[in-house]
Amino acid sequence: xxxxxxxxxxxxxxxxxxxxxxxxxxxxxxxxxxxxxxxxxxxxxxxxxxxxxxxxxxxxxxxxxxxxxxxxxxxxxxxxxxxxxxxxxxxxxxxxxxxxxxxxxxxxxxxxxxxxxxxxxxxxxxxxxxxxxxxxxxxxxxxxxxxxxxxxxxxxxxxxxxxxxxxxxxxxxxxxxx
Numbered sequence: 001x002x003x004x005x006x007x008x009x010x011x012x013x014x015x016x017x018x019x020x021x022x023x024x025x026x027x028x029x030x031x032x033x034x035x036x037x038x039x040x041x042x043x044x045x046x047x048x049x050x051x052x053x054x055x056x057x058x059x060x061x062x063x064x065x066x067x068x069x070x071x072x073x074x075x076x077x078x079x080x081x082x083x084x085x086x087x088x089x090x091x092x093x094x095x096x097x098x099x100x101x102x103x104x105x106x107x108x109x110x111x112x113x114x115x116x117x118x119x120x121x122x123x124x125x126x127x128x129x130x131x132x133x134x135x136x137x138x139x140x141x142x143x144x145x146x147x148x149x150x151x152x153x154x155x156x157x158x159x160x161x162x163x164x165x166x167x168x169x170x171x172x173x174x175x176x177x178x
Contacts, residue, residue, distance in 0.1 A: 039079075
């Protein structure tokens with residue numbers, strides 16, 4: 001990532017939002033260090049548009065394909081999600097996957113079979129992040145008297161938040177109210 005020092009006003013928004021803590025302010029200007037994984041979080045939050053991708057031909061590290069962000073993780077460093085590290089040119093998961101039996105107390109019991117299985121998987125599952133493009137299809141059905149619909153989600157950086165879009169045939173209130 002590259003900082004345009006003429007545009008940077010030193011507001012610190014990028015410092016707060018960098019998932020790796022790779023940005024600091026020096027003389028009231030943003031400075032990006034070697035831990036940067038090119039995730040682009042700083043670029044998306046900068047109100048002055050002072051941060052850009054820079055020269056793509058000189059990007060270092062290996063490209064992670066675990067999510068749509070596609071970080072460039074340098075040797076020995078973590079990706080923006082902090083779940084993968086570049087160890088000797090190989091992506092290694094550094095956080096383990098928890099089986100359901102370990103998290104059931106936190107997330108609750110497994111839902112009933114009628115609503116647990118999706119109707120369709122993969123439709124519109126690709127992304128053109130950061131624009132939250134709607135899914136190309138809305139699917140609905142009934143399973144054991146339970147109305148089941150597709151839910152389209154976009155999870156930026158897969159850790160900072162989630163937006164859920166639910167389309168219904170029944171008015172449920174003013175848009176954005178829920």
